[in-house]
Amino acid sequence: MPGWIEIIIRSTILLLILFLLSKGFGKKKLSQLTVFQYMLMIVIGGIIALSAISSDIPVSYGGLALAVWFIIPVAAEFIALKSKRFRDVTKGKGTVLIQNGKIMDDNLKKERITTDDLLGSLRSNNIFNAADVEFAVIEPNGDVNVLPKKEQQPVTPKMLGTKVSPSKEPQTVIMDGKMLLEPLANASLNPNWLETELEKMNVSIENVFLGQVDSDGQLTVDLFDDQLSVPTPAEKPLLLATLKKCQADLEMFALETENEEAKALYQKNSERLQKGIDKITPYLN
């Protein structure tokens, strides 16, 4: 067998093996690997490259080496999955860099991180002042994760004590001008409803690039023709405006009337409506 044919055959087989091996390592990104795993990949690549071109090494030797370099790490990963202690040894533990707002300089030295490195990783977490950090840890893969002090954390509705309406994932019901039946059924809606909504917006389905329905059954569309403008859903803002107007009207009636009984009635209902508006407002935004 001429050498070049052998190399073609070897390369093709090893290419397939490499593909299968890469599946075996799971879905982790390159940046999530530890240094050891990274070197492991390089070694496996080296073995494959060597056995592909050097015809004086039997293929079986290459395959054997590959098997060892593949099976042991994968087996170790399976054990690590089960045992916390094993995991700590093979994958390493995170090291605390900042605790209670104080920089742990011993740990910095242990991980060989300079002050500039630390400041740099804080900056990539959008923190420019080390005093703003409550807790920071370097993960085994080298990522630095930071918990800012409470007053430096972004405001959430919970902190403000405001209520927000729960929202679920929207369903994509139109893609490239075609109706998607399954997501439509997931939102418990039917094609008739979609046609009616599109008619209300005065657009034809062929012209819709993307259409989504949120959990409240509001349809938003994007058209192929960017010159056209589509109406944004106005049902909820309109409702809120109507309720507010009614409440204001009632208050005005209460002020205008001279009949005491009617005054009391308007007053009472105006207050009642105001309470209702306060409760429903989070759901209408």
Add this chain to the structure above:
Amino acid sequence: MTVSSQVKGCYASLKNADATLETLAAKTQDQETEKAFREARNTVRTVKQDLEQQVIFLTREEPQYKS
């Protein structure tokens, strides 16, 4: 505009809000949201009922504007 017609207008707006709340409650996929809409609808309905009495009363008081 007379008082009577103003109150009637407000009553109509409340009717509109009531109907919108009903459709929203029917459309939503989320139970909590549905509950909130139902509660709001109940409030709107009680206000509406009170106002209905007032509309009748005012029509009696100003019969010349009866429509």
